[in-house]
Amino acid sequence: MDRIKRLSVIVLKDNKAKFGTDFNENKNTLDSLSTITSKSLRNRVAGYITRLLKNELIELEKTENMKNQQQTEEQNEPAVSKADDIAVLAPLEPKETIAVKHSKVHDGKDSTTDNLNTKIED
Numbered sequence: 001m002d003r004i005k006r007l008s009v010i011v012l013k014d015n016k017a018k019f020g021t022d023f024n025e026n027k028n029t030l031d032s033l034s035t036i037t038s039k040s041l042r043n044r045v046a047g048y049i050t051r052l053l054k055n056e057l058i059e060l061e062k063t064e065n066m067k068n069q070q071q072t073e074e075q076n077e078p079a080v081s082k083a084d085d086i087a088v089l090a091p092l093e094p095k096e097t098i099a100v101k102h103s104k105v106h107d108g109k110d111s112t113t114d115n116l117n118t119k120i121e122d
Helices: 003-018 023-033 039-076 082-089
Strands: 096-105 111-120
Touching: 003 023, 003 039, 023 039
Parallel strands: none
Antiparallel strands: 096 111
């Protein structure tokens, strides 16, 4: 673990509630909590903390959105009854019927012909 991550984890362990998703506020909060003399080190730690908290916030929003979407899908899902099953299985009106002849041979003996009607639907 590099220095920036290690310092950020140490600071966040005890003071996570004081930090937010705004870099400038995190920079000022870091100044008040610690004695980092290097400006660039302070900015890098504050930036890492900001990015870490933003990523956590994004993950929380994603999980909430997924839960809300699942609840919405469950509410919108219609209850299926036997009458609905029958209505769904009822054949549609064909637009065109094609007669197809298919020959079958049984054990090399007599051949029989089956008529097959195929419906073409859109």
